[in-house]
Amino acid sequence: MPERERDERFHLNLEDIKDYAIFRVDTEGRIASWNAGAERIKGYKAEEVIGQPFAMLFTQEDRQAGKPEFEMRQAMEKGVYQGEGIRVRKGGVPFDAEVTLRALSDKGGVHRGFVKITRDISARKRVEDELSKRAEFEQQLIGIVSHDLRTPLSAISLATALLLRSQDLGMHHVATLGRILSSAERAQRLIASLLDFTQARVGGGFVLQYAPVDLRDFAGLVVEEMRVAYPEREIQFEFVGDVQGEWDPDRLAQLLTNLLNNALLHGLEDAPVRLSVHDGPHSVVIAVHNRGTPIPPDMMPRLFEPMKRGAGAGRSTKTQGLGLGLYIVQQIVLAHGGTVGVDSSEAQGTTFTVRLPHHPPPPRK
Ligand SMILES: Nc1ncnc2c1ncn2[C@@H]1O[C@H](COP(=O)(O)OP(=O)(O)O)[C@@H](O)[C@H]1O
Numbered sequence: 001m002p003e004r005e006r007d008e009r010f011h012l013n014l015e016d017i018k019d020y021a022i023f024r025v026d027t028e029g030r031i032a033s034w035n036a037g038a039e040r041i042k043g044y045k046a047e048e049v050i051g052q053p054f055a056m057l058f059t060q061e062d063r064q065a066g067k068p069e070f071e072m073r074q075a076m077e078k079g080v081y082q083g084e085g086i087r088v089r090k091g092g093v094p095f096d097a098e099v100t101l102r103a104l105s106d107k108g109g110v111h112r113g114f115v116k117i118t119r120d121i122s123a124r125k126r127v128e129d130e131l132s133k134r135a136e137f138e139q140q141l142i143g144i145v146s147h148d149l150r151t152p153l154s155a156i157s158l159a160t161a162l163l164l165r166s167q168d169l170g171m172h173h174v175a176t177l178g179r180i181l182s183s184a185e186r187a188q189r190l191i192a193s194l195l196d197f198t199q200a201r202v203g204g205g206f207v208l209q210y211a212p213v214d215l216r217d218f219a220g221l222v223v224e225e226m227r228v229a230y231p232e233r234e235i236q237f238e239f240v241g242d243v244q245g246e247w248d249p250d251r252l253a254q255l256l257t258n259l260l261n262n263a264l265l266h267g268l269e270d271a272p273v274r275l276s277v278h279d280g281p282h283s284v285v286i287a288v289h290n291r292g293t294p295i296p297p298d299m300m301p302r303l304f305e306p307m308k309r310g311a312g313a314g315r316s317t318k319t320q321g322l323g324l325g326l327y328i329v330q331q332i333v334l335a336h337g338g339t340v341g342v343d344s345s346e347a348q349g350t351t352f353t354v355r356l357p358h359h360p361p362p363p364r365k
């Protein structure tokens with residue numbers, strides 16, 4: 001195909017493109033060509049802009065800040081400039097744009113100006129803004145609602161506990177009050193995890209209260225509590241080395257409880273659950289193991305995301321959670337500068353492994 005014909009074809013194709021403004025800019029920064037997309041997006045006809053500085057398409061602020069020259073310099077140095085920013089249509093109406101400015105050179109390597117491709121992304125930006133505003137509102141709402149529900153719920157718990165102490169209660173009443181109390185406590189636990197969730201999401205993560213902890217004694221106490229809560233289950237506790245470190249004790253207890261609860265509730269009921277803790281050179285390694293149906297592989301990538309729950313979850317009221325447990329575990333681990341992972345198979349069972357550095361990570365800059 002002769003070169004001229006090829007050029008015309010190229011020209012024709014550019015003319016057809018309506019969603020992208022595609023135009024050439026000469027070495028001096030003046031507009032040298034204009035396609036149909038440019039006319040549609042920018043509102044100017046070719047004769048109004050050809051020969052004009054392409055800086056006219058920027059906001060006054062960007063022009064004063066030297067943005068057009070900056071883009072040209074970047075394109076010259078790196079071959080291409082890419083970015084998002086505000087551009088203005090004829091009449092001064094601003095819009096969100098995604099732009100590419102590519103330097104052109106001829107066969108001999110001589111600089112021949114630029115080609116600029118601009119896409120109007122206002123619609124996409126509007127949707128994104130709308131979604132993020134809505135998500136923020138919803139999270140704030142969860143925070144407010146759960147915070148205000150805590151007060152009446154603790155009143156119910158306290159009053160029920162008080163009634164349970166009366167001398168002259170029949171068996172039937174004791175059982176009923178017991179159910180009220182355990183339901184109220186369950187609601188309080190759910191609300192506490194919702195609050196943690198909003199703190200991690202909206203509040204930018206957990207703020208830790210570091211204190212010296214002897215992990216052997218500490219994990220031992222948590223295991224004792226779990227044994228009281230699940231008297232019919234076997235919970236093994238293994239310990240290697242003598243681990244002292246600095247962690248947030250409340251969060252550490254929450255982490256251990258969440259993992260042990262999961263192992264007890266989602267694992268095989270007549271097999272023991274094992275917590276093992278051992279010391280490594282830079283971190284302590286905490287592992288929680290259970291037997292039972294493995295976590296399905298397709299669930300693995302999103303296991304630590306909030307509200308993700310397995311199909312087996314919720315088979316009894318005991319296992320009903322919000323799917324926030326592992327999300328909170330991960331947030332606690334990350335706040336401590338550690339890592340958490342999981343292995344799950346039919347043969348080996350399920351093991352969650354947490355590594356925590358002995359001391360707080362240096363503050364982020
Ligand atoms: N030890 C475990 N063994 C088997 N499945 C588990 C285990 N821990 C978690 N899972 C699966 O991961 C899901 C998410 O756990 P989690 O975030 O704690 O939420 P929840 O326990 O409220 O359902 C659970 O619903 C369950 O399907």
Ligand SMILES: [Mg+2]
Pocket residue numbers: 258261262321324325326
């Ligand atoms: Mg759980």
